Every structure is written in C-alpha cells, then in structure tokens.
Amino acid sequence: MKDRFNLYRFASPATFYPLAGKMIPWFVALAVVFGLAGLYLGMLVAPTDFQQGEGYRIIFIHVPASWMSMFIYLVMAFWAAIGLAFNTRLSGMMAQALAPTGALMAFLSLWTGALWGKPMWGTWWVWDARLTSELILLFLYIGYMALTAAIDDQRRADKAGGLLLLVGVVNIPIIYFSVKWWNTLHQGSSVNLTKSSMAETMLWGMLLMALCFWMYSIAVALMRARTIMLERERHTDWAKALLAGEGA
Amino acid sequence: MIYWNSLGDFLAMGGYGHYVWGSFGLTALIMAIEPVVVARHQRATILRLKRQMRAESRTESPTRSPAEQRNTAA
Numbered sequence: 001m002k003d004r005f006n007l008y009r010f011a012s013p014a015t016f017y018p019l020a021g022k023m024i025p026w027f028v029a030l031a032v033v034f035g036l037a038g039l040y041l042g043m044l045v046a047p048t049d050f051q052q053g054e055g056y057r058i059i060f061i062h063v064p065a066s067w068m069s070m071f072i073y074l075v076m077a078f079w080a081a082i083g084l085a086f087n088t089r090l091s092g093m094m095a096q097a098l099a100p101t102g103a104l105m106a107f108l109s110l111w112t113g114a115l116w117g118k119p120m121w122g123t124w125w126v127w128d129a130r131l132t133s134e135l136i137l138l139f140l141y142i143g144y145m146a147l148t149a150a151i152d153d154q155r156r157a158d159k160a161g162g163l164l165l166l167v168g169v170v171n172i173p174i175i176y177f178s179v180k181w182w183n184t185l186h187q188g189s190s191v192n193l194t195k196s197s198m199a200e201t202m203l204w205g206m207l208l209m210a211l212c213f214w215m216y217s218i219a220v221a222l223m224r225a226r227t228i229m230l231e232r233e234r235h236t237d238w239a240k241a242l243l244a245g246e247g248a
Numbered sequence: 249m250i251y252w253n254s255l256g257d258f259l260a261m262g263g264y265g266h267y268v269w270g271s272f273g274l275t276a277l278i279m280a281i282e283p284v285v286v287a288r289h290q291r292a293t294i295l296r297l298k299r300q301m302r303a304e305s306r307t308e309s310p311t312r313s314p315a316e317q318r319n320t321a322a
Contacts, residue, residue: 043258044250044251044252044258045249045250045251046251047251048251048262053262053263053264054261054262054263054264054268055261055262055264055267055268057261057264057268058267058268058271058272061271061272061275062271065275100282101282104278104282108274108275108278111271111274112271112274112275115267115268115270115271116267116271118267119264119267216279219283220282220283220286223283223286223287223290224286226290227286227289227290227293230293230294230297231293231297234297234300234301239297240301243294243297243298243301244301
C-alpha cells in the first residue's frame with residue numbers, strides 16, 4: 001500500500017513529521033516577509049478612504065482574519081470528509097491541529113469588526129446576517145474542540161468531530177453570500193475577480209496581509225500537528241525511535 | 249511615498265486611533281502568544297512522552313496491563 005502511490009507516503013505520520021519540521025521555518029519567514037510588506041503598504045503608503053477616513057485601515061486585518069476563519073474551516077471539513085471516507089489517521093490530526101487557529105481567526109474577525117463597526121455604524125454589534133453567521137462559525141470551532149476533547153476514544157472523537165464539521169460547513173456559504181442574500185448593515189465585498197473598488201496600494205496591502213495570515217496559520221497548524229502526531233503515535237516504531245534519539 | 253506627515257498623525261489615525269490600534273494590537277498579541285503556547289506545549293509533550301517511555305521500559309513485562317501490551321505489540 002505504501003509504495004503503490006507516492007502521495008500516500010506523505011499521508012503517513014512517519015514521513016509527515018520530519019517534513020513538517022523542515023517546512024515550518026519557511027512558513028514563518030514567509031509570514032514575516034508578507035506581513036512587513038503588507039503593513040508597509042497598508043499602514044504607511046496607502047491613502048485614506050474618502051468615506052471612512054483612517055478607520056478603514058482595520059480592513060488590513062479584518063478581511064484576512066475573516067477569510068482565514070472561513071478557509072480553515074473548509075480545510076478542516078475537507079480533512080473530516082477524507083477521514084470519514086477512507087479512515088486515514090492523518091485527517092483527524094490535521095483537523096485537530098487547525099481548530100484553535102481557526103477559532104482565533106473567527107474571534108479576531110469579530111473583534112476587529114466590532115472595533116470597526118463602532119465608529120462607522122455607531123454600534124459594536126448588530127444581529128445582522130453577516131455578523132451572526134460569523135459568530136456561529138466561532139461556536140462551531142469551539143463546539144468541535146469541546147466535542148473531540150470530551151470523547152476519550154480518539155477514533156470516535158475524530159468521527160464525531162468530523163460529522164460536526166461536515167454538518168457545519170453549510171454555514172460557510174451563508175457567511176460568504178450573506179451580504180448579497182440579505183439586506184445587511186455590513187458592506188458588500190470590496191474585492192472580486194473582475195474588478196475591485198479599492199485603490200491599488202490598498203488592494204495589494206490587503207492581499208499581502210492575507211498571504212501573511214495564510215502562512216502564519218500553516219506554520220502554527222503544522223507545529224500543532226507535529227505535537228498531536230507524536231502524542232497519538234507514541235507506541236509506533238518511528239515515534240519511539242524519535243523520542244529515544246536527540247531529534248525530538 | 250509615505251502617506252503620513254508625522255508620527256503623531258500616524259498614531260492618531262485621523263481620530264480613529266483607539267479603534268485601529270485596538271484591532272492591530274490584539275491581533276499582534278494573539279499572533280505572538282499562540283506560537284509560544286504551541287511551542288511550549290510541544291516541548292512539554294515531548295518531555296512527558298520520553299519520561300513515559302523510560303518508565304514503560306523499566307517496568308517491562310510482568311506488571312503491564314493488557315491495554316499496554318496491546319499497544320506495544322502493534
């Protein structure tokens with residue numbers, strides 16, 4: 001099985017563990033480079049917004065955090081589907097490793113949104129479709145973590161958590177399209193594939209920040225995945241060899 | 249190239265300073281703390297697993313529970 005198809009090799013924790021260890025510093029470096037470039041463009045070079053003044057600059061973290069909160073959930077749901085369909089060991093570990101970072105991104109999205117909403121709308125919070133569905137996303141992350149932590153048998157925990165992730169995935173298009181489907185206080189999207197309503201430096205600043213958040217999330221999730229892997233695989237030969245040696 | 253005239257202007261953010269820096273501040277804090285927490289947890293886990301492994305190898309065969317035997321047999 002292991003040699004039949006090359007991709008399976010990377011799905012094995014014994015291969016994945018050292019590979020992830022080598023990749024983490026690169027993702028950290030990329031996150032720093034993208035972050036510095038994005039902050040430079042967004043905070044120092046980009047002009048002011050004619051409607052929102054300097055308050056609009058919250059966009060440079062609000063949008064990347066919101067995108068990541070949705071994207072991380074989709075990746076977790078993808079792993080959940082793989083895990084439930086093929087019973088792979090790695091998928092449960094990956095979903096578990098991503099969840100806390102996804103929850104933090106959802107929280108940051110709500111936090112920066114509140115700090116943006118107060119001066120622009122006059123309120124920290126409204127029960128509007130976009131905000132409410134993002135709050136539900138945060139609860140889905142917390143629910144997933146609580147559920148998997150509450151079940152002692154790891155395989156059952158992964159299965160139950162995977163089902164929750166797959167049911168909850170319906171929330172992602174609701175968040176994304178909420179500004180189109182309902183009449184909400186939240187502004188529509190500023191970026192789409194054909195044209196953008198933003199100045200060029202603003203757009204680049206935001207995209208660079210999004211790349212920074214992306215690299216950051218990968219780096220932290222890989223770190224967490226390695227710990228989970230070692231813990232769960234502690235009785236296997238590769239983990240024992242690693243723990244016995246210096247490398248761990 | 250730089251949009252701001254002075255550091256004071258930059259920090260004031262046109263009157264939105266509290267909101268802008270409140271957003272960036274907490275984000276920076278979380279992104280600084282999360283990796284540290286994850287790295288510490290990793291170190292602690294490795295040390296604990298090493299201790300467990302040493303303890304398990306000291307108390308070989310007779311006192312082992314069936315569950316442990318199943319796990320190590322795999």
